[in-house]
Amino acid sequence: MRIILFGPPGSGKGTQGDLVERHYGFPKISTGDLLRRAVRDRSPLGLKAETMMNRGELVSDEIVEGLVREKIANPDTRRGYLLDGFPRNAAQVRALEAMDGGRPEVVIEIEVDGPTLIERMQGRLTCRKCGAVYNLRLQMPRTEGRCDICGGELYQRADDRPEVISERLRVYKEQTEKIRAHYQAKGVFHRADGSGTVDDVFGRISGVLDRELARREADKAQR
Numbered sequence: 001m002r003i004i005l006f007g008p009p010g011s012g013k014g015t016q017g018d019l020v021e022r023h024y025g026f027p028k029i030s031t032g033d034l035l036r037r038a039v040r041d042r043s044p045l046g047l048k049a050e051t052m053m054n055r056g057e058l059v060s061d062e063i064v065e066g067l068v069r070e071k072i073a074n075p076d077t078r079r080g081y082l083l084d085g086f087p088r089n090a091a092q093v094r095a096l097e098a099m100d101g102g103r104p105e106v107v108i109e110i111e112v113d114g115p116t117l118i119e120r121m122q123g124r125l126t127c128r129k130c131g132a133v134y135n136l137r138l139q140m141p142r143t144e145g146r147c148d149i150c151g152g153e154l155y156q157r158a159d160d161r162p163e164v165i166s167e168r169l170r171v172y173k174e175q176t177e178k179i180r181a182h183y184q185a186k187g188v189f190h191r192a193d194g195s196g197t198v199d200d201v202f203g204r205i206s207g208v209l210d211r212e213l214a215r216r217e218a219d220k221a222q223r
């Protein structure tokens with residue numbers, strides 16, 4: 001099964017994607033994390049992507065599609081995988097269907113209101129080493145400035161600055177929101193309320209996933 005976590009920047013896709021990976025064993029493929037790693041390592045791909053990322057614009061389809069194609073080819077995705085931050089426009093939806101069209105999928109939109117999104121992004125700290133995410137108000141690290149998981153340094157993402165946040169939300173509205181209709185028409189679209197604690201939201205997402213997994217098992221048994 002393919003799980004697509006859908007929702008605006010700051011809605012919690014990365015955090016929830018990690019929990020889904022841990023509980024269900026579907027590897028998380030986050031284009032944002034892969035791009036940030038490439039930028040950190042100063043790879044040719046990272047150098048190409050950095051300017052667009054720092055402006056809050058989308059990186060070229062060709063770059064992100066290449067990253068996803070490579071990850072999907074990995075044997076650990078045989079049972080399924082979770083996409084965080086991809087697809088983000090109509091061309092990427094088509095590319096995904098061309099690279100792995102036959103796979104059953106579930107799309108879950110995490111719904112969070114505008115002021116909460118901005119507050120979450122402004123308070124967000126990210127680990128330079130492993131990409132784990134903390135929040136100055138909601139989820140503080142145990143030691144200030146250090147990641148609980150790997151001890152890496154925590155930093156504020158360049159694109160979590162207020163002027164870039166508004167651009168990312170604009171890009172989301174203009175390009176990404178439109179792909180919702182495609183998944184609604186396909187009958188694979190679900191919503192989860194993204195308010196409350198990380199555990200509250202995970203409870204709602206796992207409710208959707210448990211129902212979907214049970215339904216698929218029942219379908220299989222009937223065939």
Ligand code: AMP
Nearest residue numbers: 031032052053057058059064085086088
């Ligand atoms: P995210 O961590 O998902 O918020 O992504 C951070 C930034 O990486 C975005 O603002 C884009 O610049 C870039 N990015 C991530 N995923 C994609 C994608 N699917 N298509 C284009 N750009 C992307």
